[in-house]
Amino acid sequence: MPQKLNNPKDLKAFYRLVNRKEVTHDAILQSHRKVTFEKIDRCQSPVLILHDATEMDFTSHSSVAANLGQIGNGHQRGYIAQNSLAVDSRTRCVLGLANQVLHHRVSVSTDETRSQKRERESRESMLWIKGTTPLGTDRKWIDVCDQGADTFEFLEHEVNSGRRFVIRAAYDRRVVIGHDAPTVLQSSKLKTYSRTLAPVGTWTLSVTHQVTKKSPKRNKGKKKKVTRIAREATMGVSFAAVQLMSPQKKCARHGNTPLKVWVVRVWEIDPPEGQEPLEWFLLTNEVVGSFAAAYRVVGWYELRWIVEEYHKGMKTGCQIESPQFTTEERLQPTIALLSIVTLTLLAMRDASRRSDAKIRRASEIISREYLSVLSAWRQGKINSDWTIHEFYYALARLGGHQNRKGDHPPGWQTIWKGWNDLQAMVTGVEAMTKLKKCG
Template identity: 25%
Template sequence: MASHAASRTAERVAGREIIVVQDTSELILGGRRAKANGYGPVGKGGGTRGLLLHAALALDAGTDALLGLVDAQVWNRDKGKVTPRRSRATTDKESQRWLSATVQASAALSTAQSITVISDRESDIYEHFARRPANVELLVRANWNRKIKLKSGAFAKQFAFVDGLPEAARFSVTIPAAPGRKERIAELALRFSPIMPCRPHPGPAPDLPDMIRLTMVDVREVSSTHDGEPIHWRLLTTHVVRSPKQARRIVDLYRRRWTIEEFFRTLKSAGFDIEEADIGEPEVMIKFVAAATVATVTIMQLVRARDGTTEEELTEAFEPDDQPVLEALSSQLEGATAKQKNPHPKGTLAFAAWVIARLGGWTAYYGKPGPKVMRLGLEAFRRIKYGTTLRLKNV
């Protein structure tokens, strides 16, 4: 299912600047009962059981349009104790998922004009940078304070080095509201420099180069008036950065990583309640998670397109033979008032979003349809489409 979805995404990326956001999330499915059913440990302490899902999504760097799924890996930690992590090759660790998703993006999105894979601190792995495919750039939030080689030939720690750089620029951004956090305007200070991190020693991959060339972009909040922790991102990238404008673009690209958090929220609570699924067999649950992952991406595409501002075509999320079914449904679902008419052009994703929302119970009068409405509508649409394929004979 994930492979088919990735092939559909590949059809949409030709000639476009693509960013790929990837991350991992734990799916907590229970305690003792889940353990008895064969689910492995997740969460802190190992008292809860479940699965892990690693997903990668493709977005258009220019329009922010969600183009589809690139990769999805679901697994169960059902094995016993393993050898210490430092003595194992990356291919034998769960951290291989970051490298595998990057390789998948390279292959599946090869017709894109450019590919930038974005991920959080857990993916700050030397081998991730050293073995990146030639057609992929990386943007990672730094986790390790590595040793770097300076132009003078001396060595230093990368965090202290960047902290000592003069500010290159300041700019303001709007930090959107979130649970427990009000919207605010933040003033950010920008620093950047090329760096040469050294290969970790000891390490399980002695064939890696002794040093790699990266750029660090440091951005930190300098005018915080709120009670929470101020923003401070140290970003490592393979992109060449020569100006404050280019460094600012790196920061803006990293902010797109939030899309993968939105994806997991939709999967777990906003659209599906996947952790409430009462499936006792891990292998069956893995297949269900894969199917829900594909559906969640479509739901997000519909929610984003509902206002008609993205100008995406229907084929960004649907098959070409879905269009006549959607158009027939639209004419049936429209009411007598202006608000109950589909306002979007045929062939657009916004047109489809209106139909799916109406099938999901939206009246077209109050509020905007969210993920749960879109999920219900998408399920109804698929049943209707299946019905159109039946050829019943008299019996």
């Protein structure tokens, strides 16, 4: 925290703040959530709530680590943070953090029965439901989740929530084809059936180069290195109305009634030799009856990368795992505050990459005080008319980025360093202003 708050008075004030009993993770989040929900109410477009979890590692913080849950391979200690990020589906602008749940992974007995697991509130699968608790109950809200959310319990919860949803399927579930109850059940497997459907349309997707390591099945053996080459992929899409059948063995709390949803399959047509084809199976309660509707659902899911970038910003930008507090009562509200600060950096970074970045005024998302100080440092004079592009790259320059044509866009660490330095400069200007008034 001393690196984040350079002014000793600000640092002491922050310590006093998080030391108060009423300043909790919940209280800070509730205040921010109120503003976020007001933005959602004013938004003219459907709002995506991007749900995802990330691990926060506090193993090195010996004074507090013993009280935290297991993460990683079981040897580390920390939180599983379930974040729910609100994003305007039309502009892709981040509206705020709709929810954040800090979860302690508990140690479970090896002889825990299926019924005991089903009733245990600390199940990690419950995080998806807990993350949606404060959300609205109308179709303006659209929950977007990756494969981790593919549990029958959560799917049933979403079908009954009043919201729309898009969830990437992880399992080849039993399904009944169609929404009308047939005289004779025509059952199949979700993925098997979807692969028999002809494409209703195609488009081209730019695929970036990526190197990943995949774990073998059942985590036995070494991880396999997989290289994905950059290419222009021809993508096909198909859809169908299906009913998801309840699992025969219940590991969670849910009913037996089939769930009426649509499955949208997206896949790469004729991938390059030796390349694993791209393929998604998306489950949604959005009515899908045309290529346009299917493509819209795919577009919603594609924006899920924003929450992954948010997690990178939390960890490598704001360094949310670095505060050296000795109690959870201080650590948790600090996590909430830094999570909210990350939103400003994310919004600024995304705005700098939009097509209107060179004409949109920086003052729309940045305080004029920060704008004045940075422009004076960069140009020797105050410029209130700076664009977002100009402000962002000046901030990156302050953080050490060279701004050369061949350089990659500034990363999270560079932006955070620039932001820290800019905060110190703003504090210095405030101090000088007070001195002039006194003298």
